[in-house]
Amino acid sequence: MLAAVVSVSVMAQVPGLEPEQDWDLNGYLKYMATATFPDGQSSSLDHLVHQRFNFEYRFNSDVRFNVGMRNRLLFGDTAETPGFGQLVGFDPGYMDLSTNWLDKRGVVGTTQLDRLYLTWQHQDWQLQTGRFRVNWGMTTLWNPNDIFNSYSIYDFDYEERSGSDAVMISRKLGFASTVDVIYSPSQDSELESYAGRYMFNRQGWDMQLLVGKSGLDDVIGAGFAGDIQGAGIRGEVSWFDPVRDGWQGESLESSSVASVEADYSFGGKHNWMTRGAILHISNPKEPLNALLFLNLPLTARTLSFTKLSWYADAGFDISSLSRMTFSATYYDDGSFFIGANNTYSLADDWQMLTVIQRFDGSSDSLFGQTANTQLFWQMRWSF
DSSP, rough: OHHHHHHHHHHHHTTTTTTOOOOEEEEEEEEEEEEEEEETSSEEEEOOOOOOOEEEEEESEEEEEEEEEEEEEEEEEEGGSHHHHHHHTTTSSSOOEEEEEEETTTTTEEEEEEEEEEEEEEEEEEEEEEEOOOOOOOOOSOOTTOOOOOOOOOOOOOOTTTOOEEEEEEEEEEETTTEEEEEESSSSSGOOOEEEEEEEEEETTTEEOOOOOOOTTTEEEEEEEEETTEEEEEEEEEEEEEEEETTTEEOOOOEEEEEEEEEEETTTTTTTEEEEEEESSSOOOSSHHHHHHHHHEEEEEETTTSSSEEEEEEEEEEEEEEOOOOOOOOTSSSSEEEEEEEEEEEETEEEEEEEEEEEOOTSSTTTGGGOOOEEEEEEEEEE
16 A cells, blocks of 8 residues: 555656646736827827636546636726727627626726637547637638638737637548538527538648638638748638628628738748738728727628738747747738837746837828827736
8 A cells, every 4th residue: 555655656756647637727917018109199008917817627538628718907098988998898709708897987807708618529520619719711811711710910919819609510531631510600690600611631732621601691712721842832712692782781792802821931040931921802891990990800801901912021030039020011002011029038938029010001091091100018927
């Protein structure tokens, strides 16, 4: 009996032989200051304290439960804008899992469960239900195939991205071959979404086909990813066909959305990497203003407001602890974006991020009408 106790004690001290626990808990705490300098107007200063928990509990080898909760405290000049708290607390899901626990005198406190799902996986089958991220994109920037979880390329503070309230069944068919079927309900039955995807590999290239319904559109799409002479090449295309002629006083028309991108890593001492992308939307929808485009949830058919959009970036390591990236976007209405960011590792669990963004353009362009420069400074502690 004593020998058994000693044996277990010794095993617990040997790296890699500790008994595996049933649960994991991690997250981070971030503070970010944002200074905005609109052309011809007074500047503003905003603050964000952002805390996150990620929890997973494993009932057995087949079943696990995941929860992701983000808590945010926003205060400053923008938080004094009428309706700001309502915008921050908006939850587009079937389940309203967001609540504002503070909204007064320019201070908004909000909590959201953006992950809440159960996963069953056995051999080649998997079932997920709840709120989780459905990532069907094959490109890394604009994702016409990501019909459930689209996002803004300028939102660098929310790396987890939003989730969908859905049920998904998946089955592996062989090497790099999978079939997914998903249903996402809506409070308005006309806005429900469902789709199927077949993903496979041919001669080293990943490919996918999808068909379904996304909100008010029937959708069919395809995507690919591979490399040519060391350069990563990826692309996606989707066709959106409205199921009705109009919605809430606006006419609906068919539209195709396609994106192609390439990246290349030069390696070397500074680990240089470049990336370029182009997005085409046959029938774009122009938002009322730039503020709405940059802050409201996007869909896969509203990734841009012009027919053609171009993007390029280049990044390199200043040192083993610091990396610099420059990026730019151009829209064919004359709008453009230029930005730079620097990440610096202060310690194993501490990181500092500095970002500068400029939105501008011709006088009659969307960004040109509200040209501004934004400066962000963020400190992050992970646990």
